[in-house]
Amino acid sequence: MIILVWLSVITLQSSSFQRLLSRIYTSTMGACLCKDTPRGSQGHPGEISDSVDNPSRRQVPLGHIVTEPLNHLDIIESLILNTMYNIKTLVDNDRALPHSLLAIHKIADTESGWLLVVSSLVKVIPLEDPLGPATITLLLDECPLPSKGTIAKITSNLKIGKKTALDERKSKNIQRQRNTCIVLGCLAEKMAGPNSTCLMTGNVLDYLFTNLESDCDPIVILHSIVALEKFAQTSENKSTISQALDQMVPNPLETLEAWGGVNGQLDTRREVTFCAQWTLDNLFVPTGRNFTYKSMDHSGKNVILNCNDVSENLKIAPSGLEARCDASSFESVRCTFQANTGVWYYEVMVITPGVMQIGWATKNSKFLNYEGNGIGDDEYSLAYDGCRQLIWYNAKCEHHSHPCWKPGDILGLLLDLDKQEIIFSLNGNCLPAYNQVFAHARSGFFAAASFMSFQQCEFNFGMKPFRYPPKVAFKKFNDYGSLTDEEKLILPRHMRLALLRQVTVKEDSCTICFDKQDTVMLLPCDHTGFCMDCAMQLEVCPLCRTNIEQRKQVVVRTNSVKILNKDDGVHGTESEETKPGMKSAKTEDEKIQICMTDVESSTDAHSALEATSTHTESS
Template identity: 55%
Template sequence: MGACICKNKANQCHADGHAHGASSNSQSRTGRAEAQTIPHVNRSHQPSGQGHRRVTGSSSSRRESQRNVDSLVLETLSLIRTLVDNEQEPPQAMVQLQKVAEKETGWLEVVRSLILSIPLDNPLGPAVITLLLDECPLPTKEAISELHRNLGLSCRGPCDEYKSVCCQRNICVMVGCLAEKLAGPNSVSLLSKELLGYLVHNLDKSCAEVVVLHSIVALEKFSQTSENKVTINKSLQSKEPNPLVVLEEWWKDPSQLRWEVGFCARWCLDNLFLAEGRTYSYENEDLSAINVMLNSNDVSEYLKISADGLEARCDASSFESVRCTFQVDRGVWYYEVTIITAGVMQIGWATKNSHFLNHEGYGIGDDEFSLAYDGCRQLIWYHAESKPHLHPCWKPGDTLGLLLDLDKQQLVFSLNGDCLPPFHQLFTYTRSGFFAAASFMSYQQCAFNFGSKPFKFPPKDVEFKSFNDHGNLTAEEKIILPRYKKLDFIKNILVKEDSCTLCFDNPANIVLLPCQHMGFCQKCALQLETCPICRKHIKERKQVPVDLECSNLEDEAPS
């Protein structure tokens, strides 16, 4: 399975009785671009409710233990990039870290090491923090209290030991990950007055951009718990001006980090932290020249799409994917992508037969109906298998060019105008119905150009077409609604009685087993790892006649 490392933590929790999935709001998932090749590891966590075991020791032994943990963290970081075969065993360093974290003092050592050891310039750093914390047991309340004391957070920042920009970036990533894992009352406890003050204080243009960025993302993840969302909103609204309103001006700034900050601030203002008197982004966008964009109706669950429909970002710990709105069946076509972050993204071409399984970690290039370029790990992905390419690692600001020649049945990728040899594998199973498509690991972002503006590195000596010159969207189809407004819209439209309860489009012909709940189409059912009704793990998805009454099965469903 090509790109990443993503495993179903909830399933392991139910099977083993470990304290690993906090609640139905928890997103205890790991982006497949980092962890796909790491299978489940047998762990001996304390049963739920027992927590960690407290251990003591001399200061010298604790220092030696901390050095060992630091070494294991750095070893894991260095190896993650090389894990591309799904049959590979997880790094021993990662297995050892999981064992260390079974004890309360060990968990605190791992967190301390993640803050101090993960370097600022490694594009996989934030995702590895998320991965390692996701693999560790949930902390106890005592461990959270001790963490607060150790960090010494206030609106003036952390204690002196963690004052560096790198440490503060890592702190923000760490608390955001914990907010996802804990959810509910535990997430409320984690968001102390001091931590909230610290994160909101970081939303200032005078702070380091990378700290601003991950403070916004951390606040977003805390807001998954409704009580936290209210608290954060009150804090933001008490500021004049609202710091997110100031920061959204950075969107599309020449500095890639500021660009990220602006995108995230804008998205939060549209979807989570509404500012009084501010209009939604989609109401201000001039889309008259845009005829093709990313398809907000053909996207996996947690991917963020900009109001102009040409930019996407993933901050979830799953592998999120999207296709564009325009299908090509013949001729020669070209589009470009501006790389905003340097981590793992798989960008290329896919057909309608290519499935997005974000929770399982399947994306573009992970089946026989799609092929993708990975510039971080320098790989080409097809059918969940990878082959190295000769381009250097991409970096923020680079331009990826993607040429599809349906006449010659070949794909050509270029980086800043430097072309790779053609690829032909994708035409083994399909010859038409292609879409521009991409998948994103945690904290990754890029911008698409389908021809609404001049290309930076157009193919030489090749006559090609751009999507934008041939696409057509109505004014309504161009609107990228905030998520909650989209849900309200869906609730109010007339749908057939047998329609899927998630997409309201396809027929609800799938029953989830073993819980036997119905109301989902095949496409949506494949996106689920747990039943939305009872939260039980899905072991099988079975097709049934659409006229089968849901109630008949639900009456028989186990409690």
């Protein structure tokens, strides 16, 4: 099938063309398998060339009409590069997706087209563009899921194996190596389960393990570790990888953990060290592992990133001051201290130059990581984006005059609650003040940040001297915050999960926060199990997805519910309804019981669990 793509400015603004693209896009969304069709399957996946002819310049020129089949390799490569350039302008949630992304999605609806798209991603995404890895993640996430047969073909087409890894290293084809690892990791994350197990063949493992050798380029090592981590989302793969690592002497991850651990290091080796250490503590735990959190020196540290107020896929270093995201979602975190009055300042050192939104947020700011919403995407937060050169508030943005940030840059964030203004600075160069967020929030601000895939930064809340302190009088978080020794611990995830499994809660606790009593009935569905605070944040019932029209306060009794008609403005009247099988109320004296038997490092773990209750208020 021949599809004409008109790329002139006039056509891009044409409403009929936008409707056509929308039909192309919506007709293919939700497809689960790539299947070839006889018509439109011209062109076949070819062998990937090692050379790229200046990919940063290869675009489909404006005003050009493409009359060749869309699955022609050159056209696909041009569409991919156009998509990468357009990502920087995708700043409006209501804006239509770029035509290049829609066209690629249509191409990938067939098996041969999907194979060409993946091969082109490996070939043309440049090393030097900070949005390159995000482009691979975005495009693979938008494409239909491949079938098992297609998975086998892509590993064959890419010639993945130990020999290929060694040949690429010898020829210094770092771009192809890195992109291949990103593709493998994205597919493993997207297809977690049986298909991920099919993808992780012996050749794939050999390729990734070979890339962990110390003489390999650090960027290739980094994305090989991340790919192994994503394969480990499937338990069978995790067991296979762990067994293989246990047989290696020395364990390559342990070698890499110590390989780049120099304070202040700003190259990719620092990222490698972070990821190697995190996987050893959280995923591929060697026998007798001395977990990093036990050896951390937290003296003088009074504020950290809150491990109880973070979206689930963000990695927080044992220091509590460094964070990284390798997931395809938009992960967010707040710190443990809130500012209510006065002037406050903190700094962030940029480690990776990609998309991060760093700023200030109250506890009302929502972390909707899978919807792509983070700090600066609601009315209770304001954020600085140094990659796309934007200031974000309530999911709207405006450009700022700073250059794009780069590794080693220092972002300064000044919050003046007296004047109700926020000032951002990059390496001491200040922007004008912003005050939009104060229309909805006057106090209770936390340092906060959101991270796109493969991004990392380090926070300084005042424990160390600031690099670019403001000229006005200000307060440091670290001078006013307070943490117990137990609250400073960042436990490995498997230990936190083990503790959660040992916790029992009162039967009448809210099923969302497990903190307050369930005193609310949602109408018209009559579902209960929520406190008023959580119920007020819901628009639909989480059990049946019915739109909530009314919230009734109830008093839970044995086999009965006492309803107070407050939502409809009727006060002083009550109606009592019997609810067979409803949870009976517990006494006020009932406490959470914690069973610590068979939990590794029970003393430290018990202390850390107690710390979570103290963190709750700031969460």
